[in-house]
Amino acid sequence: MMMAVLGVFISVALILGTANAASLGAVSTEGGMVQGNSNNVGLFRWVDVFLGIPFAAPPGRLAKPVAHPGWDGVLKANDYGPRCMQLNIVGKDVLGSEDCLYLNIWVPQGRSVSTNLPVMVFIYGGGFLMGGGQGANFLNNYLYDGQEIADRGNVIVVTFNYRVGALGFLSSGDADAPGNYGLWDQHAAISWVHRNIRSFGGNPENITIFGESAGAASVNFQILSPKNKGLIRRAISQSGVALCPWAVNRNPRKSAEEIAKKVGCPTDSGMVACLKRTDPKTVTLAGNVDFATSPSDPIVHKLALSPVIDGDFLPDEPEKLFVNAADIDYIAGVNDMDGHIFATLDVPSINNAMASTSVEDVRALAISLSKDRGQEAGIATYQEYTVNLGSNPSDKDVKKTVVDIETDYIFLVPTQAALYLHTDHAKTARTYSYLFSEPSRMPIFPLWMGADHADDLQFVFGKPFTTPLGYFPRHRDASRYMIAYWTNFAQTGNPNKGESSVPATWPEFAGTGHKYLDIHGDMNKNSVKQMLRTRKVYYWTTVFASYPTVKKN
Template structure:
């Protein structure tokens, strides 16, 4: 009997694979594209397209333009090169200027999918690094969309956009207004809106989601008037347009610094010179100074970023949330998002044998408050040390540094964006979360929570694709996040859709400004209120009341 059952299952799998639905060649506005199809389970299949151009090879320091198209059938089976960027050590460059390509994952059953929700991912990397496929280990790419697509029955799209000098250098005027990376993102979203129906997607149900600089980009995309009618929902994971590193307030200064490094003039001929200079040299000239300290934190060194150009970003971001009044929005942070930055500024934080001094904490508070002056720095230090007592232990001091940078760099701006979105909403819904699954990095302190980018492995289902590297509890976290994220993409409500969730996640605008604490133990106690209200009030009201200091 068991043998017959085994034969039956094998035959079913064979027939299912042989008869699986597949799109085959797809007609896009540029021409025909052919991807690959494979089985992902019993009567479940995946069409994967990699390296579809969504714009022409971009002109240097110019907006993207439509691709001219191609003859025949384009084999869309390999990731394209990343956009030209610094390597991790900032000693060389990698990637190409011809980089505006996207990737698509389409889940299929016995019949070809139709009218599926679409999720478009925007990667992070400080506006300096990154690519649509993400980091790679043995062909296991971080941003592989297969698990999300299969488990949530959604189409997933990832793409490249220009970063560093090529993506965000700006002269602050019409010569080189900047925001080229944001325009690339807009071009990719527009391409998806125009073409995704041919892949089985619903062009009127597009959700954009992203992390870090990609999360901030998501916020810029929904508040920009350029995307009207293109985006239905959005998810920001650790970053919004109000973050202190999201806007470059003095782009001309940094453009001139880059020009000087590559031998270009700083007068009216600067942009023409930069456009004809070796792009590797211009990219290398946009290095970030990593030799930071408590007195010069790294958050103030991220100067190749978006600018208020009067076009894509026509005004201060906090005045533009009316453009997202009908776009459902999830935004949140990791509970120790600032850890990665804090350890660059004060390296003793990760060293159990080293002491982080009160003087270093005070110096950091002063540095983070520099735009508001010395008195604001003193107030910031007092606000974060009010519960220390006369003899704070080493652990409390180190955790205070992480809390301060987390609040300043990510949490408070995100909470502010949630309030603005909720206050401006018409039909839109607003949801807030805190991700608190402890980091899996063994060298981190025992008190460590979720570091910056820790949630990405769960959103993209890595505990399922590489099961030996995770415990069952990690698969629970991944299952929960994919369920909430894809339900939201389907319906605008993270609790309603094809996937079961462990607890109802209430809207932010409910009494008490509720949020969901996401980890492997989600239950009714995970729904909480008023996230770090005292510190949010401090930064947005008390700190903001100090007069701005011109540097």
């Protein structure tokens, strides 16, 4: 009898809750009216979802984005827009469309319609070659669905598409095709949010941009560019900054000419005009990456389609632009084994328990990663990473050394350098550093494995809550903590203060010890640590950097 009464009570409560649903309904934007859906996510809690709103017109080929002309009537914003044209996951075919500049918005609602909420704008990764604002999809469960962050953190979440691959980042190195079209798309989306988000209940003066991998480097580029002055209040870079060795293409003309040759275009003054006339799928395919890698030919040196110093969006070297972020609060961090995915490509024996990895592989990798500074620097790198291995190291220690080298060189050291630069140039801005160390959930990985590249995304986007059967309670804790820190930071500029409680007080990076937060599913006050891999940071930024750069032909 008691259960029956309780059931009736819950049914009535849900009916009343739905009847009192706060929802935006149709919203007026600069392009016209948009109508989304309202999702009930709990008692007196809803999230309004708008998918596929155009933030710019279909872009011209190798041209900056321009304003959308608008539409008549009410746009039904119920489905994601197409991804931007890109290579598929194996690099053998093309998917997506040139008409791809769309964004998606999640707005949390209580009993009354929300106003003046913080706004979090996400930029996806994918090596500047692939990706989309909805992320990977399994049974309609999209990775970058913003509902959990919006509901749990009481923030508006925005995701969007930007051009990638040849159509997003090919540059002739001159005025014919300056490049950075993908960065201009990101800027156009951020600008659109700044102009329109008040209509959705957001505060345009409190926008936080966050991203992962190439998206994290993009976040850094956006706060360094003078084009975004006054648009961005805070930023979070997860596993990537503008200083990463893969983030800037130093010889874009070479990459453009290689693509031109593949598609039958000249490499003289007529190159760009020819590329613009060529079928865009053909141009996209020609921007493929050669995944035949080895310790002496690592994958990180093959990622050529990336941002360039164009004298416009990026007027100078990234390290010289941090003054533009002097009033932008910044969180930056890495996963403790971010380089594992790259190490697996370069040294396939890493994940094979039956195959050993030789110290010679470590030597070849150290020398190839150091090639810009010459053989002597390469040997110094090898010695730095093997000094404690001894004469007869275990296979596990050799494999971990490979992962350490790639993690440090590709992600960790550049991120630490960016944190130092941000702190050095800060006026009102605060700086925070983290290490994400919740071990990978991939059963095929070695037992010593930590957090691989992109492992953090499922936790930031709340997947342990949306698909609970795939996770343990500690994963839900890790997800809860990340969402709390990220959304508190978006609200107040301080990850410890906001609507959500946190398991440990995260100190600022500036000051003695250069403290950082070790984020995982079992956190307490001991999760605050200091001097993250200081010896290796010193090696790469000081010792290695002291070797003269090798002149290239």
